[in-house]
Amino acid sequence: MRTFGKGCEEFYTLSSRKNIKFLMFDQENELPIITKAAADDNCDLLIEMNEKLSGKTIEIPADMVILMVGTEAHENVKDIAHTVGISIDGNAFFIEKHPKLDPVATTTNGVYIVGTCQAPKDIPDSVAQAKAAAARILATIAKGSVTVEVTTAFVNEEIFNEEICCGCQTCIKVCPYTAISFDAEKKVSVVNEILCKGCGTCGSGCPTGAIKCRHFTDTQIISEIEGLMSMSLLMDAQES
Amino acid sequence: MSYKPTIVAFLCNWCSYTGADLAGTSRMKYSPNIRVIRVMCSGRVEPTFVLKSFREGADAVLICGCHPGDCHYHEGNYKCLRRYELLQKYIQQMGIEKERLRLEWVSASEGKIFAELVNEMTETVAKLGPCTVRKVMETIS
Numbered sequence: 001m002r003t004f005g006k007g008c009e010e011f012y013t014l015s016s017r018k019n020i021k022f023l024m025f026d027q028e029n030e031l032p033i034i035t036k037a038a039a040d041d042n043c044d045l046l047i048e049m050n051e052k053l054s055g056k057t058i059e060i061p062a063d064m065v066i067l068m069v070g071t072e073a074h075e076n077v078k079d080i081a082h083t084v085g086i087s088i089d090g091n092a093f094f095i096e097k098h099p100k101l102d103p104v105a106t107t108t109n110g111v112y113i114v115g116t117c118q119a120p121k122d123i124p125d126s127v128a129q130a131k132a133a134a135a136r137i138l139a140t141i142a143k144g145s146v147t148v149e150v151t152t153a154f155v156n157e158e159i160f161n162e163e164i165c166c167g168c169q170t171c172i173k174v175c176p177y178t179a180i181s182f183d184a185e186k187k188v189s190v191v192n193e194i195l196c197k198g199c200g201t202c203g204s205g206c207p208t209g210a211i212k213c214r215h216f217t218d219t220q221i222i223s224e225i226e227g228l229m230s231m232s233l234l235m236d237a238q239e240s
Numbered sequence: 241m242s243y244k245p246t247i248v249a250f251l252c253n254w255c256s257y258t259g260a261d262l263a264g265t266s267r268m269k270y271s272p273n274i275r276v277i278r279v280m281c282s283g284r285v286e287p288t289f290v291l292k293s294f295r296e297g298a299d300a301v302l303i304c305g306c307h308p309g310d311c312h313y314h315e316g317n318y319k320c321l322r323r324y325e326l327l328q329k330y331i332q333q334m335g336i337e338k339e340r341l342r343l344e345w346v347s348a349s350e351g352k353i354f355a356e357l358v359n360e361m362t363e364t365v366a367k368l369g370p371c372t373v374r375k376v377m378e379t380i381s
């Protein structure tokens with residue numbers, strides 16, 4: 001039997017010396033059964049279990065049994081996740097941006113997760129994570145400026161291009177961030193690139209193709225489709 | 241040689257692409273017929289992209305986004321859903337079976353669901369056979 005985390009092995013040895021026994025049971029096969037002891041058993045409860053290491057069924061007399069329940073996420077996590085725009089996993093714990101490269105940040109800029117809201121964990125781990133998050137926040141503040149998304153949208157302004165804004169204002173209606181406004185003088189839409197988060201919904205709605213989404217332009221995605229499909233056709237041809 | 245369909249998939253960056261990534265990092269096996277294109281949000285998927293995929297010879301198109309209410313950009317997936325419903329009507333009039341276009345919600349933790357989805361879709365499309373749009377278009381022009 002091994003324990004989890006740094007220094008926990010010492011705890012384990014210490015408690016073993018104090019005559020605390022740790023037994024394992026097979027989770028998949030049989031859970032221990034607790035029954036009320038008979039009058040002549042000299043105890044209150046009897047625990048019957050299949051001990052994993054010896055493979056034997058043993059009976060343990062006990063006066064008290066304490067069941068430890070697992071950690072569950074708070075019932076409000078869904079609301080919080082919706083409000084700040086971060087994701088939760090199958091057990092309703094918050095998900096970090098990347099398990100290895102960005103373990104305290106979330107998919108929303110400026111929102112960090114720390115402690116058991118992310119997964120069950122102990123105090124040293126939570127503190128370490130809190131320090132990491134604090135360092136990330138300080139780094140942002142110390143820089144003095146915030147880098148905005150690179151994938152923002154912009155309105156094509158070359159008048160000699162046929163993909164020019166016709167002033168239909170469809171983009172203004174679909175933008176979830178109210179980042180687009182209408183320039184009444186020029187009769188075109190204007191994107192506020194600080195508010196824009198780069199979802200690209202305006203780009204799909206635009207009837208003339210005047211709104212372009214950086215790094216995800218129509219031309220780029222269409223070339224991607226063409227490339228992928230010609231590759232598939234080539235592979236098919238080679239096979240037959 | 242058995243017929244292998246080609247499926248073009250548009251995955252949203254925040255949920256479905258991460259979900260597909262999870263399927264990969266957890267070493268799940270799924271059919272290799274899928275060609276993934278990453279978009280920031282399912283709301284970015286223009287009907288043109290879907291039609292273009294069919295035109296270029298795709299046998300099916302799959303769009304995956306975050307579950308309703310979970311879109312990173314709040315409501316992009318609802319906009320995608322509306323476009324999808326219209327697009328379904330449209331492709332059926334062009335003679336493309338409705339099974340060839342699918343919109344599914346896959347969250348970042350649903351790698352297994354993604355893998356199963358791809359397998360199941362490949363099977364369905366393989367039964368339908370190749371999509372004829374590309375051939376027809378080539379004959380016309």
Ligand code: FES
Nearest residue numbers: 252281305306312
């Ligand atoms: S970000 Fe995933 S659907 Fe909008």
